[in-house]
Amino acid sequence: MGNLLAETSNHKWGMVIDQDLCTGCQACVTACAMENNISFVGEVDAGYGRSMHWIRIERFWDGEFPDVKATTFQPVLCQQCGHAPCEPVCPVYASVHSQAEQTNLQVYNRCVGTRYCANNCPYQVRAFNWRDFPRPEPLSNQLHPDVTVRRRGVMEKCTFCLQRILKAEDAANAESRQLTDGEVVTACSQVCPTGAIIFGRLDDPESLVSHLVRDGRAVQLLEELGTLPSVTYLKGGSSYGRNG
Amino acid sequence: MVATAKPLEHTLLEEHEDPRQHLMLDPKPRGEMNAMVMDSMHTTSWKFWVVAILLGLVVLLCLFGAWGYLIAEGLGVAGVNRPSYWGIFLVNTVFWIGISHAGTFVSALLRVFKAEFRRPFTRAAELMTTFGLIQAGLSIFMHMGRVWLSYWLMPYPNERSLWPNFHSPLSWDFLAINTYLLASTMYLFLPLIPDLAMARDRSKGWRKVFYRLLALGFRGTEGEWTHLRTAMNIFAFAIIPVMFSVHTIVSWDFAAATRPGWSSTIFGPYFVVGALQSGIAAVAMVLVVIRATMKNMKYFLRPEHFDAMGKLMLIVSMTWSYFFFNDYMVQWYGGDKFTQMLLEFHEKGPMGWMWFAMLICNVAVPFLTLWNKKIRRTPGLLFTIGLIINIGMWFERYIIIPISLTINRMPFTWKLYKPGIEILLSIGTLSFFILIYMIASRLIPLVPVWEVQEGQMAHGLRKVGKAVVKTVSDLE
Numbered sequence: 001m002g003n004l005l006a007e008t009s010n011h012k013w014g015m016v017i018d019q020d021l022c023t024g025c026q027a028c029v030t031a032c033a034m035e036n037n038i039s040f041v042g043e044v045d046a047g048y049g050r051s052m053h054w055i056r057i058e059r060f061w062d063g064e065f066p067d068v069k070a071t072t073f074q075p076v077l078c079q080q081c082g083h084a085p086c087e088p089v090c091p092v093y094a095s096v097h098s099q100a101e102q103t104n105l106q107v108y109n110r111c112v113g114t115r116y117c118a119n120n121c122p123y124q125v126r127a128f129n130w131r132d133f134p135r136p137e138p139l140s141n142q143l144h145p146d147v148t149v150r151r152r153g154v155m156e157k158c159t160f161c162l163q164r165i166l167k168a169e170d171a172a173n174a175e176s177r178q179l180t181d182g183e184v185v186t187a188c189s190q191v192c193p194t195g196a197i198i199f200g201r202l203d204d205p206e207s208l209v210s211h212l213v214r215d216g217r218a219v220q221l222l223e224e225l226g227t228l229p230s231v232t233y234l235k236g237g238s239s240y241g242r243n244g
Numbered sequence: 245m246v247a248t249a250k251p252l253e254h255t256l257l258e259e260h261e262d263p264r265q266h267l268m269l270d271p272k273p274r275g276e277m278n279a280m281v282m283d284s285m286h287t288t289s290w291k292f293w294v295v296a297i298l299l300g301l302v303v304l305l306c307l308f309g310a311w312g313y314l315i316a317e318g319l320g321v322a323g324v325n326r327p328s329y330w331g332i333f334l335v336n337t338v339f340w341i342g343i344s345h346a347g348t349f350v351s352a353l354l355r356v357f358k359a360e361f362r363r364p365f366t367r368a369a370e371l372m373t374t375f376g377l378i379q380a381g382l383s384i385f386m387h388m389g390r391v392w393l394s395y396w397l398m399p400y401p402n403e404r405s406l407w408p409n410f411h412s413p414l415s416w417d418f419l420a421i422n423t424y425l426l427a428s429t430m431y432l433f434l435p436l437i438p439d440l441a442m443a444r445d446r447s448k449g450w451r452k453v454f455y456r457l458l459a460l461g462f463r464g465t466e467g468e469w470t471h472l473r474t475a476m477n478i479f480a481f482a483i484i485p486v487m488f489s490v491h492t493i494v495s496w497d498f499a500a501a502t503r504p505g506w507s508s509t510i511f512g513p514y515f516v517v518g519a520l521q522s523g524i525a526a527v528a529m530v531l532v533v534i535r536a537t538m539k540n541m542k543y544f545l546r547p548e549h550f551d552a553m554g555k556l557m558l559i560v561s562m563t564w565s566y567f568f569f570n571d572y573m574v575q576w577y578g579g580d581k582f583t584q585m586l587l588e589f590h591e592k593g594p595m596g597w598m599w600f601a602m603l604i605c606n607v608a609v610p611f612l613t614l615w616n617k618k619i620r621r622t623p624g625l626l627f628t629i630g631l632i633i634n635i636g637m638w639f640e641r642y643i644i645i646p647i648s649l650t651i652n653r654m655p656f657t658w659k660l661y662k663p664g665i666e667i668l669l670s671i672g673t674l675s676f677f678i679l680i681y682m683i684a685s686r687l688i689p690l691v692p693v694w695e696v697q698e699g700q701m702a703h704g705l706r707k708v709g710k711a712v713v714k715t716v717s718d719l720e
Contacts, residue, residue, distance in 0.1 A: 049325035049659035058656040076654070085502045091414040092396045093406065110406075112396055113319070113389015115329035116414055119649065120501045124327055124657040128389065131320035152318030153389025222653055225502060 012102040012230070013160050014202035015189070016212040017075055019236030021196035024057050024073035028188035028197060032077075035161060035187035037147045039133035052127035054078065054158040055188055072236030075197065077188070078125045078158035079221060080104055082228030086117035086126065094155070102230065103160050113153040122222050126157045160199070160230075161186040181207040202230065263705055267546055268360060269714065271700035274693070280540040281439075281689045282446050287539045288686060299679040307672030310665055311386055319389055323664040327657050328649040332666035333387035335641045336673060338515070339522065340380035341421070341494055342637060346523025347373025348428060348487040352480045360716065361552040363699045364544040367439075367692050368534060369527045370432040375680050376523075377425045379673040384421075386669055413496045420493040427486050431479045437462045437472060439689040454687070491516045498644065504582035505648040508575065514567040521557075521564045521606065522637035525630035528553040530681070532627040534690060544691045547621035554620030557633065561610035568606075586651040594660060595647050598639050605636025 032038065032055050041050050055077035062069040080103040086095045087104060094111035097104060106117075106126075118126040132152045135143075143149060146163040150156050161184075168184045181200050189197040200209035209232075212218065217234040264270040272280075314321055324331040350369035354362035385391050397418045399408055408415045441462040444455035462468055495515035498506040508514075528550065535545040575583050590599045609632050619625050646661035702717045 045320065048662075049327070049657070050320070056656070058654070060656070074656075076656070088409070088411040089413065089501070091408050091412040091418065093409045110396070111390070112393045113391075114387070114414055115324070115389065116412065116497075116501075118326070118329045119503065122502055122653045124652055124654045128326070128329065129318065130324075131318040152320075153391075155389070225653075 011100065011201060012203040013080070013165065013184075014200065014209050014213070014230040014232065015077075015080075015160070015186070016198045016209050016218075016232045016234060018196045018198070018212075018234040019072040019074060020217075020234065021194040022057075022073045022075060022192075022236070023194055023196075024059060025193060026057055027191045027193060028055050028075060029053050029057065031187040031191040032158070034142065035144055035147070036159070037143050037149050038127070038156075039129065039135070039150075040139075041130070041133055045130065050128075050130050052129070052133075052156070054125070054127060054156070056125075074233070075188070076123060076125060076221070077231065078104065078160075079123055079227065079229030079231045080158075080160060082230065083226060085120045085122060085225075085227060089116040089120045090114070091116070101160070101162065101165060103162070104157075105159070105162075106155060106157050108148055108150050108154050108156065111154045113155065115155065117155060122225055122227065126155055129154045129156065263712070263714070265546065266548055266703075266714075267364060267544065267696070268699050268703040268716075269705065270543075271697075272543075274697055277693050277697065278442055278446065280543065281691050281693055282443065284539045284541060284691075285443070285686050285689065292537075292682070292686075296679065296682055299675045299682070302675040303672055303679055305672075306668045307382075307676050310668040310672060314386065314665055314669070315391060321665045323646075323662050323666055325659055325661065327652050327654075327659060328646040328661035330387070330649060331646045331661055332642070332663050332670060333383050335638065335645050336383040336666075336670055337380045337387070338494055338641045338645070339638050340376045340383060340673070340677075341491060342515075342519035342522045342641075343526045344373040344376035344380065344424070344428070344523065345487055345491060345516070345519035346527045347371070347376070348431070348483055349520055349523065350527055352431065352483050352487070355476075355480045356484070359552075360699055360703070361549055363695045364691050365527070365531055365549065366435065366695065367432075367688070368530055368690055370428070370435075371681060371684055371688070371690075372523070372527060372530060373428040374425070374432050375677055375684070376526075377421065377428065378680070379677050381421065381425070382673060382676075383669075413493070413500045416493045417497055420490045424486055424490045427479070427483050431476075431483050434472065434476050434479060435692055435695065436688065438464065438694045439692055442693060443689055488516055491519045503648070504580060504651060504653070505575065505586045505644075508571055510567060510571050510574070514564075514571055517560060517563045517567050518637060518640060520560045522634050524553065524556050524560055525633035525637075528557065529627050529630040529634070532623040532630075534685070535623060538685065538690070541691075544696065547623075550623055550626050551617065551620045554614050554626055554629075557629070558610055558614035561606060561614070561633070565607045565611075582651065582653050586648060589651050590643060590647065593647070593650075595643070598647070599643055602636050602639040602643060605632045606640065609633070609636075 033040070033053065036054060038052050038054060041052055045051070055075055058074040058076050060071045060074070062071060082102070084095075084097065084104045087097055089095075091114060092110055092112055094107045095104065095117045096107060113128070115128055118124070118128060129150050129152045144163075146167070164186065165184050168179060172179045172183070179201070181204065184199065186197070186199045189199040198209055198212060200207040202210055202213065204210060212234065213232050215234055218232050219235050220229045220232055223229075322331060322333070347369040350362060351366040351373075355366065385394055388394055396406075397408055397415065408418075410416075437459060440455050440459035441464065444452060444459045447455060462472075492512035492515065495511035499508055499511035501507065531545055531549065531553065535541045572587070576587055590596070609629060613619050613625070613629055619629075650658055650660055652658070704715050704717070706713050706715050
């Protein structure tokens, strides 16, 4: 159980999503696409279940129209499992565990596109490059230089904005200091207008995420599968009465 | 060689039965049988060429053309989506590996158990193994996102010190299928050597060169036969566990995953039986076609052989039903929320018709027809039943892969799979299989003459009192 032991290593990044604060505005989805050079698949492919977002807002409702009772919004992204089902099934080690950041990495250059990882992901958060989606002129100018552009036939997924983590760590190392809480924010967390997405180090007991993880409302997605996710949800519908 | 006569079960001839209706009791001289087999290889009507050219065009267009387009465009032209990341390509892979199982089953298992009816068609079944595996391999490669890098699945020394991940069921699969392909090709080749030598001695021109190269200088001396028999015996025993392991490992691709409906401990034997179900039916179909289209085959393939195949199909169909029920029962009783939804989706979802069609094709049709001797002995009917069983088994794999993938633990992502270019490629692989089989039927002696002759020499009739008893001498 190497993965369990690794839980205690130095930098464990984690995220808390407060479902009471989430308004379902999709700003995180947009920001993520900008930050991580995610392709726009177009209307037809998106309608057929091929949209490539690394984070999606799940929206559920109870009952039939017009007596609809909306439940809370649920942003779902890669849960960066400590014991990830996607990792052992890849035949070429394209889906691997990062010992340094305690996240799941996808090595685009190594991926041969068997899509086993996506089948085995209980959260269905992996995105496959079904085609080489076009990036016409003005769009091609907004590519993030720190992030690989993926080609067709390759699996991809949320990295917890690894490029931002590395940049901040480098800066801190250069100044010979520790990272401070809140120094690294992911793109989704940065743009969230209500502050529903909080990112930070779970190994630092004083960080904001560590405090929130101990909250009474804290739950994890499909906890029963034993995947040890790094994302914690503060379940909604009780505190602020958004659905009331 | 000491020949000891012993009565077989049910060997008493009925009053008015003609013993010559049995191939083993209707011997012909070796030279005549050789000539018949050579003749069947050399005779091609214009229909053969028309069908071959048409199939060639279909293969060119639907297999190579469509595959090239798929590689150039990416998997977007296929029907796979989230959550059905695997579609018809893997359905075809499992289906063709299933077809390939019959060859080994019919040939190796029946050889080991000395089932005499196998003798005239072991070769025809073994050819299906090798050719079916080729289609399975092609389908896997079609399924890959970056097929041009598929050699990364192989463990080869490289400057980056990267190895494939041996934890992945796909890696096991890759090794298992390769092992099976190599072993089954060798197993096809060994019993073929005497027949190749026979053909070499009876042909001219390029055929002579072809057979001389393949026959490896076999002359039929005592020593050569001893070695050949030893090798065939080793392979016949060794390939049986390989056959069982291959489809078990294929089933682990699914059973080892954390998905409702897939994590089942019974998938291994269930898949093996499913493979035999479609494979034996396919062998029966091929035998019917060979008998109807090739010269002199009515002597070698007789109603008794279809009768035996029909019985096998019925037994395997019963076994398949048992495993299906066992799997379904435990999944249903388990009461897992998502499994429950999946089972309901199978029956009441938009593809529910396929679930019921599967049960009709795999259970109802064989159960209701194959118990009847007349039906079993009628080639046309047996062909139809074989076709129905194969359609049913293809449906079964379709239900296990894309339809079961539709239901997962995140209901937000549920989406039905609609096939795209996969349909063309499926037609392409089927045509490719038929085409190479057709070509092989004119290049390779489809009936193992030596094996038939061996059987005919061992069989005889004896009188016990007033009854005539069929006997077979135990050669080994």
